[in-house]
Amino acid sequence: IVKEIAMLSNVFATFMPKPFEEFEGNGMHLHISLFKDDKNLFSQNSLKSGISKEGEYFTAGLLKHAVDFMVISNQWVNSYKRIAADNESSSPISWSNIPNNFNAIIIPQIRKGSEDSSRIEFRIPDPGCNPYLTFAAIITAGLKGMKNKYKLEKPSLINCFSVTMTASGSFSKVANSFISSRTFDMSLDIASLMKSSKSLPKLLDFIDSSKNL
Numbered sequence: 001i002v003k004e005i006a007m008l009s010n011v012f013a014t015f016m017p018k019p020f021e022e023f024e025g026n027g028m029h030l031h032i033s034l035f036k037d038d039k040n041l042f043s044q045n046s047l048k049s050g051i052s053k054e055g056e057y058f059t060a061g062l063l064k065h066a067v068d069f070m071v072i073s074n075q076w077v078n079s080y081k082r083i084a085a086d087n088e089s090s091s092p093i094s095w096s097n098i099p100n101n102f103n104a105i106i107i108p109q110i111r112k113g114s115e116d117s118s119r120i121e122f123r124i125p126d127p128g129c130n131p132y133l134t135f136a137a138i139i140t141a142g143l144k145g146m147k148n149k150y151k152l153e154k155p156s157l158i159n160c161f162s163v164t165m166t167a168s169g170s171f172s173k174v175a176n177s178f179i180s181s182r183t184f185d186m187s188l189d190i191a192s193l194m195k196s197s198k199s200l201p202k203l204l205d206f207i208d209s210s211k212n213l
Contacts, residue, residue, distance in 0.1 A: 014026075015127035015128065016076075016078055016127075016128070017074070017076060017078050017079045017081070017082040017126040017127065017128055018078050018079070018081035018082035019078075021081070025081070025082030025126070026082070026126060026127050027082070027123060027124075027125070027126055027127075028125045028126050028127045028129065029121055029122065029123045029125075030121070030122045030123075030125060030138070031119045031120070031121050031122075032058075032119055032120050032121075032122055032138070032142075033055075033117075033118060033119040033120070034054070034055075034058065034142075040115065040116045040117075040118055041054045041055065042054065042055035042058075042118040042119060042120070043115040043116055043118040044115075049097060049107055049152060049155070050097050050107045050108075050109060050110065050118070051107055051118050051119075051120065052118070054146055055118065055120065056152040057145045057146040057148075057149055057150055057152070058120070058142035058143070058145050058146050059095060059105055059107070059120050059142075059145070059152055060145045060150035060151060060152040060153070061141045061142045061143065061144050061145020061146065061148075061150050062104075062105065062120075062122060062138065062141050062142055062145065063093055063094070063095065063104065063105065063152075063153075064141070064145065064150055065141035065144065065145075066093050066104060066124055066141070067093065068141070069134075069137035069138070069140075069141060070124065072129065072130070072133045072134055072137045073124055073125040073126070073129050073134045073137065073138070074124065074125065074126055074128070074129065075128060075129055075130070076126075076128040078128070079126050079128055082126060083124070092104065092156060094153075094155075094156035095107060095120075095152070095153075095155055095156065096155045096156045096157070097109060097155060098155070098157075103123070103156050104122070104123055104124050105120050105121065105122055105123065106120070106121040106123065107119075107120050107121070108121060122138065125138075
């Protein structure tokens with residue numbers, strides 16, 4: 001629908017993650033919270049993070065395994081041009097409860113009386129992903145964090161003047177990370193298929209070296 005309406009105005013709409021080098025890219029920021037019955041499990045926000053302990057475990061799971069599932073949430077070569085860019089990209093695998101555009105996860109401040117709106121904003125995925133696989137991977141990583149009670153590290157104080165890129169900057173790196181990870185073995189069998197492909201390393205090298213993609 002978006003593309004059809006754009007064509008009526010003689011313009012072209014795209015959800016490509018990084019169509020122009022000099023401008024910001026297209027992200028797919030996800031606002032995530034978990035509910036049990038009618039209760040938001042993230043809403044006990046007496047902690048400094050602004051969310052409950054369960055929410056912190058979930059957030060820590062995403063941060064720990066983000067690179068493992070980026071081959072799913074950021075599956076185009078162009079995806080890494082957005083992530084590695086200098087302008088408002090979520091490159092650092094870190095979190096903050098101070099609004100900015102340079103962390104993988106932001107925990108919004110919730111007004112008193114609106115605790116049911118407690119959530120995290122996950123900023124790594126882009127519109128090129130398969131949403132079904134992406135949501136499955138995110139939930140798997142988050143629940144693993146809750147199950148194993150991953151510790152949430154201190155928030156990042158990063159800002160637009162002190163960005164240090166820490167996210168993987170190429171498709172081959174995250175593909176290899178996914179293959180070696182055992183986080184998603186119980187829900188996805190893609191890794192075993194990729195391991196058995198003799199042509200995969202050559203394919204990844206070709207993708208990374210191609211300047212036209």
